[in-house]
Amino acid sequence: MSAPQPAVAIIGAGAVGQALGQALQAAGYTIAAVLSRRQASASALAARVAAPVASAALEDLPGHVRLVFCCVPDDVLSELAERLALVPHEWSHTVVAHTSGALPAQVLAPLRARGAMLLSFHPIQSFPRQQTTSSFVGVAIGLEGDPQAIALGREVAQALGARPVELSAEMKARYHLAAVLASNGLGALMAVAGEVLASIGLSRPEAHALLLPLVQGTLHNLQQLLPEEALTGPAVRGDLFPVTQHLRALQQHLPHLLPLYAALTTEMVRAGVRSGRLDPTRATALLDRLQETLDSMQDMPPTPLS
Ligand SMILES: NC(=O)c1ccc[n+]([C@@H]2O[C@H](COP(=O)([O-])OP(=O)(O)OC[C@H]3O[C@@H](n4cnc5c(N)ncnc54)[C@H](OP(=O)(O)O)[C@@H]3O)[C@@H](O)[C@H]2O)c1
Numbered sequence: 001m002s003a004p005q006p007a008v009a010i011i012g013a014g015a016v017g018q019a020l021g022q023a024l025q026a027a028g029y030t031i032a033a034v035l036s037r038r039q040a041s042a043s044a045l046a047a048r049v050a051a052p053v054a055s056a057a058l059e060d061l062p063g064h065v066r067l068v069f070c071c072v073p074d075d076v077l078s079e080l081a082e083r084l085a086l087v088p089h090e091w092s093h094t095v096v097a098h099t100s101g102a103l104p105a106q107v108l109a110p111l112r113a114r115g116a117m118l119l120s121f122h123p124i125q126s127f128p129r130q131q132t133t134s135s136f137v138g139v140a141i142g143l144e145g146d147p148q149a150i151a152l153g154r155e156v157a158q159a160l161g162a163r164p165v166e167l168s169a170e171m172k173a174r175y176h177l178a179a180v181l182a183s184n185g186l187g188a189l190m191a192v193a194g195e196v197l198a199s200i201g202l203s204r205p206e207a208h209a210l211l212l213p214l215v216q217g218t219l220h221n222l223q224q225l226l227p228e229e230a231l232t233g234p235a236v237r238g239d240l241f242p243v244t245q246h247l248r249a250l251q252q253h254l255p256h257l258l259p260l261y262a263a264l265t266t267e268m269v270r271a272g273v274r275s276g277r278l279d280p281t282r283a284t285a286l287l288d289r290l291q292e293t294l295d296s297m298q299d300m301p302p303t304p305l306s
Contacts, residue, residue: 235272
């Protein structure tokens, strides 16, 4: 028989706190308390997850809570752990988790000193403040920390329909880097593509509407294929002419985007070679063209801030 589900407290009623609290409640967990910096945030989430305690004071952590999720900004975690460790509680029977992708469980060390088991429980998903869904189904959860805490993290992830992935503390920076590149990198690329379209007179919303079906098609392809297999476009075909045209257009109109274009095209070339679709001679010709252009741009104008 599996152990009964522990009573949960959510600290930090922001984007992740809201999504996690609602998903946990839907999975049958009791949310015993929502604590947050502002009473209003705590009360709003507590009402949604039927938590009997909503407070801005950490001292209000109910005594029977056995799993605490700290869903606060990364920079706040260590100070929060120090303050939480001062709260009288049966810490040696409690797992304290945070949801940061970048920081190890160790950032909560003051609580380990009080006997708590520490966990980093990082959902590889993007949670905007204005949420439409709080589903964790199929989402990978990076788990790192004390063995008993990882075991509980694994149970929770499975109850949410998520996919637990165990990590060491040393792996976390690269694991988080990959998530940032894929998610935030895509967002930044969409913003850059919008900037290019704005330079030919489209408004940002028009640009976004134009690009979205294209990106959705790419995401659809990525559901069936690896990135190397799904990649299309001039670089992977080894077509020098369009790449040269792009470089000229950038030199003339958007020179600050040249290094980004060169870096991305280099990666498209490498992926093309890896997939066996681009022969190394054509790949070298493309890389040489990129380098020539970068070399000719010694006096790059400063990057505009917006
Ligand atoms: N958003 C994502 O896509 C995402 C994905 C995976 C992991 N994460 C990680 O999850 C954590 C939370 O991120 P988030 O996006 O949910 O942040 P967020 O939306 O800014 O929410 C953070 C919440 O923490 C509360 N808070 C701030 N300082 C506090 C303190 N000293 N004590 C108690 N509560 C405090 C704030 O409370 P008030 O509202 O009461 O002011 C706010 O609601 C971060 O470690 C982040 O790296 C985020």
